[in-house]
Amino acid sequence: MKRFTYLLTFLLLSLIIFSGCMNPENTGLSSDHLNHSPELTVAAAADLKFAFTEIGKLFEKATNSKLIFSFGSTGQLTDQIENGAPFDVIAAANIEYVDRLRSKNMIIDDTQQIYGVGRIGLATLKTNPIEVQTLNDLLKPEIKKIAIANPEHAPYGIAARQALESAGLWEKVKEKLVYGKNISDTLILIETGNADAGIIALSISKNEKINFYLIDDTLHTPIKQAIAVVKGSKQEDLARSFINYVNSKEGRAIMKKYGFILPEEN
Template sequence: MSLWTATGCTERSAASGIENPPPIIVAAAADLQFAFTEIAELFEQRTGQPVTLVFGSSGHLAQQIENGAPFDLFASANIAFVERLRDKGLVLPETVALYAEGRIVLAVNRDVEIEIAQLQDLENPLIQRIAIANPEHAPYGLAAKEALLATGLWESVEPKLVYGENIRQTLQFIQTGDAQAGIVALSIANVPEIRWTLIDADLHTPLLQALAVVKSSSQPEAARAFAAFVNSEEGRVIMRRYGFVMPGETLE
């Protein structure tokens, strides 16, 4: 898990109505690292409300909330984790909202000279290590597994798989060459070290991403304000730029 804290110099928070408010703590799925960092910076500029972003796999973050972690808002890569917390009374049910649909891509380290343009190419014996996020707790890893199962490739490539704790670590395996190829989120794929190909969304369960305010939040109104900003047009412009599909829209 990584931690990022927004900083700012405005004196009054429109979100909380107090001077120098403490940061809200947002538990965010790792596929949101680039998009939410930008959104949090803009939110703070607009409101003066600091934001601390804690990134990890959705399953691990949900478990931390169940164990009492002091998060104010949970942004999951899979609505199922938010619904589980809602059913346990751990998030405010009226704040549960979809904010995006994610996509997965086949990513290849640029130093790999083998042609890897479709999932079937992963069976090439020269490809020895393939990275995906752990499907047990990472929604993008589960989507990767579903795509490999749907194409009949799971059994042949499973011995080559290396698992990242979250989708950001999975990308790092490919960036460093520890894995020659892998399946990662489109939202974090535009990095210099890799080339990527979009994977057909019909090969996996839709990655419906949802957020909710944590019931134990010490700053529920500020958390609600950040959630609303994510789903505002300003927030959605940023999300679209990182390849997310907005609720009710399709990927162009």
Template sequence: MKLRLTIFFTLVGFVLVSCASADPPAASTSANNPPVPSGMSDSVSLIVAAAADLTPAFQELGTLFTQQTGIEVVFNFGSTGQLAQQIAQGAPVDVFAAANQSYIAELEQDGLVISETVALYAQGRITLWTRADSPLNFETLDDLMQPEVTRIAIANPEHAPYGVAAREALESVGLWEALEPKLILGENVAQTLQFAETGNVDVAIVALSLSIAAGDDGRYALIPAELHNPLDQALAVVSSTAHETEARQFAVFVNSEAGREIMRRYGFILPGEEPIP
């Protein structure tokens, strides 16, 4: 099934995509299915700013969280750097899940996130992705030098951690300068995948999570982890939240057994687990 991702950016307000159902089922009381806290307002709605690579995983995770807690979750997916800038400028956000822990560290230094809620939740990977009907085949980065390849998409490394990883990988194999004229920059890694899905580029370097979610619509090859710095991803509750209790619940849920199961299915390496070579 083709992954449909539409990301909107604005510093004045968000166009938000809700992943919570309108009428969540009653929560059970098992250890992995916590009850709805007594006295919690039915009108609570969390705003979670999340890196674009998290789109399929967090949409699924958010739905499950709402089912188990009754707390609605509304996501704003985008480039980590742009989301961090929005938070720094006072955008209404309860939880921030970044694609690189350095952005969380910067916000923490400025007092914009609650320090005790800062936590690593995943390590991401990058892939070479192309449409299933493409006549081109990509197994390694060297395949990008095929003369038939004229357009290559990566996320903008100025503000997208997955774009930084793509640039580092190309630099590691000595191809950055040769391929830079062919690069098309996406505002975030989800838009980068869209360029390849629509045939506007020959191939894209994107997140493994998005490659998995795209399913049979494309083919992908995992780029060796040693070619780029680790994509250590962290989250935190934003200091200005009006729903700190509920925001803390969501932050903890991401690293819960149920949350980790979802993240693992989308290819993320979880804290305490060994990465794939």
């Protein structure tokens, strides 16, 4: 009888210990870890900050995933990918940068898509008494500093320079120019008063602090924006799904809301 009692006690203790080991709190793993949602890292042009943040929330909910955005100038993000940065998706403000990565066999070719065409315009603070509605207004002596994104690596900066050159104004305003690291940084220069006026993307112009006037898009090369899966991504299927979502009915409605021309409208 004693032997049976010892055996029963041993089995009960073993069951308790085993049950404790299966508890996430006793394994060193959190329940969040055990129910870990897949993460997708997206290198995205700065002009996408508002549109992609909104799209991202819907995509996360639909796929039970987590999106990690790194917004910046397309040129710098491309350099990071070329140097091994572990992004899953590149969403560029200019198709030429995605083409560059493709030429180096660094994206999955069949995932490359155009997702929109951007526009640029003139921006000033609403509190600024100086009226700037045309490029020629930048010549006003009261305009001491003009902000544009750095054309060395930012597609919207390239478009701004092209527009100024086409209007015959580049040499005349060159000394007034101050450069943002990307288009979001350019907006900050205007908002903080560190520039009297600037040229920014329509997609980030919905701002109660600023006035915005579109620039004739014939003055610069079309800002065709492309997206693709980075080769080597460990989340290729999810990355493909995100690209498809951006170009879905829901995604395009958001892109259009922020002023992008849709691919079929170009």
